[in-house]
Every structure is written in C-alpha cells, then in structure tokens.
Amino acid sequence: DSGVTQTPKHLITATGQRVTLRCSPRSGDLSVYWYQQSLDQGLQFLIQYYNGEERAKGNILERFSAQQFPDLHSELNLSSLELGDSALYFCASSLASGGNNEQFFGPGTRLTVL
Amino acid sequence: GQNIDQPTEMTATEGAIVQINCTYQTSGFNGLFWYQQHAGEAPTFLSYNVLDGLEEKGRFSSFLSRSKGYSYLLLKELQMKDSASYLCAVLNDYKLSFGAGTTVTVRA
Numbered sequence: 001d002s003g004v005t006q007t008p009k010h011l012i013t014a015t016g017q018r019v020t021l022r023c024s025p026r027s028g029d030l031s032v033y034w035y036q037q038s039l040d041q042g043l044q045f046l047i048q049y050y051n052g053e054e055r056a057k058g059n060i061l062e063r064f065s066a067q068q069f070p071d072l073h074s075e076l077n078l079s080s081l082e083l084g085d086s087a088l089y090f091c092a093s094s095l096a097s098g099g100n101n102e103q104f105f106g107p108g109t110r111l112t113v114l
Numbered sequence: 115g116q117n118i119d120q121p122t123e124m125t126a127t128e129g130a131i132v133q134i135n136c137t138y139q140t141s142g143f144n145g146l147f148w149y150q151q152h153a154g155e156a157p158t159f160l161s162y163n164v165l166d167g168l169e170e171k172g173r174f175s176s177f178l179s180r181s182k183g184y185s186y187l188l189l190k191e192l193q194m195k196d197s198a199s200y201l202c203a204v205l206n207d208y209k210l211s212f213g214a215g216t217t218v219t220v221r222a
Contacts (some may be wrong), residue, residue, distance in 0.1 A: 042212055042215060043201065043203075044212075045210055048208055056208035056209050058209055088154075099206055100145060100162045101164065102147075102159045103147075103159070104208065105156035105158070106156060107155070107156050108156055109122045
C-alpha cells in the first residue's frame with residue numbers, strides 16, 4: 001500500500017459524459033501527478049501540481065482538466081468522453097518536485113467509456 | 115521530444131540473471147527511474163540514477179551512462195514473483211516520460 005488513495009476504483013460511463021476522478025496523496029506529500037495508461041500508449045504523463053499550483057503539463061487533452069485543493073487532494077475532470085479515453089488513470093504523489101523525488105502511485109481508476 | 119526505447123519482452127529462468135536495457139534521447143535530463151508494474155496494478159519504484167555508475171539495491175541494480183543515453187536494470191536470482199513489466203522513465207524538468215515497458219516472464 002503506497003499511501004495514495006484513488007476513487008472510484010472502476011468507472012463505466014457513456015460517450016459524451018463527464019467524470020471526476022479523485023486522488024488523495026500520501027500524508028506530507030505536496031506534489032500530485034496524473035497519468036493515463038492505455039494498452040496502446042503505455043504510461044503517459046498528464047499533469048503535475050505542487051502545493052496547489054500547476055507545475056508541469058504533459059499530453060493532456062483540452063477536454064481534461066485538473067486541480068489540487070488546499071488540503072492537497074486532487075481531482076481530474078474528463079469531459080466529452082470518447083471511446084479512446086478508456087484507460088487506467090493513475091495518480092502519484094511525492095514529497096517535493098523534480099529531482100530524486102520518488103513518486104508513489106495510487107491503485108488507479110479504471111475508466112471504461114461505452 | 116522524448117524517445118525512450120526498451121525491449122518489449124524478455125524470458126528467463128528462475129534463479130538466473132536478466133538485464134533490461136533502456137536507451138533514451140530526451141531534450142533534457144534530470145534523472146532516470148526504473149519502476150516495476152504487475153498487470154493491473156500500480157507501478158512501484160525500484161531505483162533512481164542521476165550520476166553515471168551502478169546503484170545496487172539487493173537483487174536489483176541499475177546502471178546509467180549519461181553520455182551514451184543508456185541505462186540498464188539488472189535483476190539477479192530471479193524469482194517467479196519478478197514476472198512483471200519493468201518501466202524505464204526519464205525525468206526532464208518535472209516531467210517523467212516512460213518507456214513502453216519490458217515484460218519479463220520468469221519460468222520455473
């Protein structure tokens with residue numbers, strides 16, 4: 001158990017819908033990262049927040065957005081869902097940002113878009 | 115852009131040694147990580163290299179050559195539970211870019 005929690009564990013929805021994935025980092029960690037893992041794309045970095053501020057952005061679609069709240073939990077919002085958005089979404093946290101800060105991954109949310 | 119290459123699959127026998135190579139071409143470099151991921155589970159941290167050389171951690175060792183854009187993960191005394199995907203990841207300016215992963219199958 002990494003100490004990172006994600007909810008829900010599974011999510012099934014229809015195309016065009018909007019969903020929110022939630023992540024609570026390990027106690028004391030200030031950085032939160034979101035990743036998407038699909039069978040054909042591997043693990044793709046989406047976005048990072050550090051202490052409430054956006055720190056880095058990866059291959060995140062405009063239909064996706066995220067935020068980190070004052071209590072450091074984070075939410076990833078996915079809208080206008082398409083079949084191709086079906087994937088495993090991981091959240092990770094680390095104490096700080098960059099360098100040798102080991103990222104601890106949560107168990108993931110499996111999103112299925114029908 | 116980021117280009118991180120590692121073999122797709124490797125098979126080895128229990129008790130043997132396997133070396134997983136990773137080559138990278140990235141616009142910047144702040145370190146290289148190796149993660150282990152069992153199917154359907156979260157990646158777990160194995161090692162971090164930022165300077166050239168070998169880092170040893172029990173049965174797992176990781177090597178880095180920055181001038182060659184090359185790293186390897188060495189798994190010794192293989193156990194059945196080591197069957198998993200091994201991900202090479204390069205850190206560049208807060209962004210961690212992952213290779214596609216190498217699936218290692220350990221046979222009895």
